[in-house]
Structures are given as C-alpha cells and as structure tokens.
Amino acid sequence: KLSSVAEELERTRESATASVTEVLDSVQNNVGARCEEMKSHVSSAAGRAENEIDRVTEQSVATVEKNVNEAHSRLAEVSDVLKDSATKSVESLAAQTTDIARSALNETAESLKAMEAGLTKITDDTFAKIDSSLRSASSALTSIKDEALSTPMLGLTEQELNAIFAGVAGAESGGEVAEVLTKVTEIMRSGDFPGARNTWLIATREAVLSHMQDMLQRAKSKVTMIIPDPREIPTDLLKEMKSSVGVELVVTEGAMLEQNASPLVGRGNIRVRVRSEKDIYACIMDSEEVMLAPASPGDKDVIGIVSENPDFVKIVMGITGPIFQARTKLLKPGDL
Missing domain, CATH: 3.30.870.10 (Endonuclease Chain A)
Known part of the structure; x- marks a missing residue:
C-alpha cells in the first residue's frame, strides 16, 4: 500500500509540475507580448512628442522674430518722435533764455541807475547831516566855552578854562563830549555846589x-x-x-x-x-x-x-x- 501511495504522489507531483510550467510559460509569453506592445506605444508617443516640440519651437521662434521686428520698428518711430521733440524743446528753451537774459539785462541796467541815484541822495544827505552835526557841536562847544569864561567854575582862572575847552574842541567825537560837559556845566551853575x-x-x-x-x-x-x-x-x-x-x-x-x-x-x-x-x-x-x-x-x-x-x-x-x-x-x- 505504501508503494502504491508513493507512486500516486509522484504522478501527482509530475502533473502539478507540468501544469505550473505551462502556466509560467504562458505568463512569460503574455508579459513579453505586453512589453513589445508598450515599447511600440512609447516609441510612437515619443515620435509624436518630438514632432510636436519641433512644431511648437518653430512657431515660437517665428513669433519672437515677429515681435522683435515689430518692437524695433516701434522704437525707431519713438526715437524719431523724441528727436523732433528734443530739438523743438531746445530751440524753445534757447529762445526763452535769450528773452530772459535780455529782460534781466534791461532790469539790471534800470536797477543800477536807480541804485546810483539812491546812493547819490544818501551820500548827499549823509554829508549834510555830518556838516549839520559838526556845526551844532562847534556851536555847543563855543557856547560852553563862552559861558565858562564868563562864570568861572570852582575858582578856576580864565587861562585854565581856556586850556580845558581847547582840549575838548580837539576831541574826535565833539558832539558827545559837548553833551557830557554841557550837563556838567549846568549842574555846576545850578547852585553853590557844596561838594566843590x-x-x-x-x-x-x-x-x-x-x-x-x-x-x-x-x-x-x-x-x-x-x-x-x-x-x-x-x-x-x-x-x-x-x-x-x-x-x-x-x-x-x-x-x-x-x-x-x-x-x-x-x-x-x-x-x-x-x-x-x-x-x-x-x-x-x-x-x-x-x-x-x-x-x-x-x-x-x-x-x-x-x-x-x-x-x-x-x-x-x-x-x-x-x-x-x-x-x-x-x-x-x-x-x-
């Protein structure tokens, strides 16, 4: 019985092995066919993609060339317009500058004439005031001297007063000195001056x-x-x-x-x-x-x-x- 069972198992193994081998061969054949089919599809798709890329590239290059040509044309037109505008602006500015310069020159000449007249008047007025001040100072000093000589102060002699007021008359700012001494003289003449x-x-x-x-x-x-x-x-x-x-x-x-x-x-x-x-x-x-x-x-x-x-x-x-x-x-x- 054991040998019979062993034989049966051997036959079963061989049958199973044959079936598996058959299935594997079938799968291998199917995979190979599929691979070939996929290769064919990929090659076809790659060809189509390459053709499409070439087409798009050619179209893009043409578009770029067209845009560049159009831009160049527009730039040339704008350049001409700017050149004309700049020329007109420079000519206008030159004309305005010339007018302004002429106007300023005329105004300057008039201002100089007015300034000259004003300075002449100021100079004349100043010298008139100086002359008047000098005359006033001289008159004040003379008056002080005469009054002092007629009314001796603090027991001074006429010769001493002459010496004092001769010095005052030679001072550079006679008006101020005259003002000071006038006030001093008035105070001294106002009374006996006990502080003498x-x-x-x-x-x-x-x-x-x-x-x-x-x-x-x-x-x-x-x-x-x-x-x-x-x-x-x-x-x-x-x-x-x-x-x-x-x-x-x-x-x-x-x-x-x-x-x-x-x-x-x-x-x-x-x-x-x-x-x-x-x-x-x-x-x-x-x-x-x-x-x-x-x-x-x-x-x-x-x-x-x-x-x-x-x-x-x-x-x-x-x-x-x-x-x-x-x-x-x-x-x-x-x-x-």
Whole structure:
C-alpha cells in the first residue's frame, strides 16, 4: 500500500509540475507580448512628442522674430518722435533764455541807475547831516566855552578854562563830549555846589591814566573804566586784581587790542567791552569816586575832573551809562 501511495504522489507531483510550467510559460509569453506592445506605444508617443516640440519651437521662434521686428520698428518711430521733440524743446528753451537774459539785462541796467541815484541822495544827505552835526557841536562847544569864561567854575582862572575847552574842541567825537560837559556845566551853575571841596582837576594824559590806575588799586567791589586807546590798558595791573573786585572795562577798537585785552577776556571778575568811538576817559570806583576827561589829541590838553562828592558821582554815572553802555560789544574768549 505504501508503494502504491508513493507512486500516486509522484504522478501527482509530475502533473502539478507540468501544469505550473505551462502556466509560467504562458505568463512569460503574455508579459513579453505586453512589453513589445508598450515599447511600440512609447516609441510612437515619443515620435509624436518630438514632432510636436519641433512644431511648437518653430512657431515660437517665428513669433519672437515677429515681435522683435515689430518692437524695433516701434522704437525707431519713438526715437524719431523724441528727436523732433528734443530739438523743438531746445530751440524753445534757447529762445526763452535769450528773452530772459535780455529782460534781466534791461532790469539790471534800470536797477543800477536807480541804485546810483539812491546812493547819490544818501551820500548827499549823509554829508549834510555830518556838516549839520559838526556845526551844532562847534556851536555847543563855543557856547560852553563862552559861558565858562564868563562864570568861572570852582575858582578856576580864565587861562585854565581856556586850556580845558581847547582840549575838548580837539576831541574826535565833539558832539558827545559837548553833551557830557554841557550837563556838567549846568549842574555846576545850578547852585553853590557844596561838594566843590571834594572835586578837583588833574592835567595831562599821563596824570589821568595814573589816577585811573590808582583808583583800580583802591577799589573794594567794582570799577568801571572807559579807555579810548587799547595801548593804554593796564593789563598787568588788571590781571593782579582780586577776584572779589569786579571790573567793567570799555575800550576803543584799535592797535594792540588783541595783545592787551586777550589776557583779560574770559576772566571771572573782568568783562571787556569794545566800542568804535574814541572820545573820553572815565573811571568810576565803588560808586564813591569818579574821574572824567575828554580824550583830546594833545597829551597836555587832557584835563580830568575828579570828584568824591556822592551827588556828582551819581551825575557822572548817569551820564556815562546811557552814552557808552548801549554802544559796546562784550568780548568773549575766541573773539580776538
């Protein structure tokens, strides 16, 4: 029985093997056929795609060439239009510029004529005012001198008054000096002037400068000085002043201003101011003593009035303040 079963199994195996082999051969044949069919389809599709690409490429190239040609044509037309427009604009601008230049030239000529006429009038008016001021100053000085000679002040002799007012008449800014001395004369003539005992005269420029330096050394709180020549600034003495003493120095612009004033500008207790007028010496110390003198050209013609009388001190302070303070410029470090 076992051998019979084994034989049957062998036959079954062989039959199954034959069936499987047949099926595999059939599948292989079908796959091969399918592959060939797919190759054929792919080749056909590739050919069609290549043809389509060639067609599209040729069409695109033609379109691009057409667009380029059209753009070139339009650019040529635009270039011609721009060239014509630019030419017309340049010609128009040239014409307008020429018209403007001619108009400006005509207006300039008219303006120059008007300016010349205006300057001529201003010059004439200025010289007329200067002449009038000089005549007025001369008249005022003459009047002061005549009045002083007829009414001697503080017991002065006629010769001394002549010397004083001869110096005043030679000052550069006669109008301001005349104004100062007129006020002083009016105050002195207004009464017996009880402060005469504390008021005296000093003569010559050297004496005036020496007294101003003496007032500096005696000052306790504040000194105001007006000096008409920068060469006369007591620089060394001012540098040695105590910081507790305030100094207001007003000096006329001129030679050696930088050399003598620079060491003083910016110091805490000293203020330096400049002015253009060169007409007077003045010194006010602690509101207790004053010295006033016209800056006459001649050294011997400089005559100063010194007073310790409180009323006279106030008078001189009231005179010098408005006249000089408003016409000065405060110097700062770096101005010189």
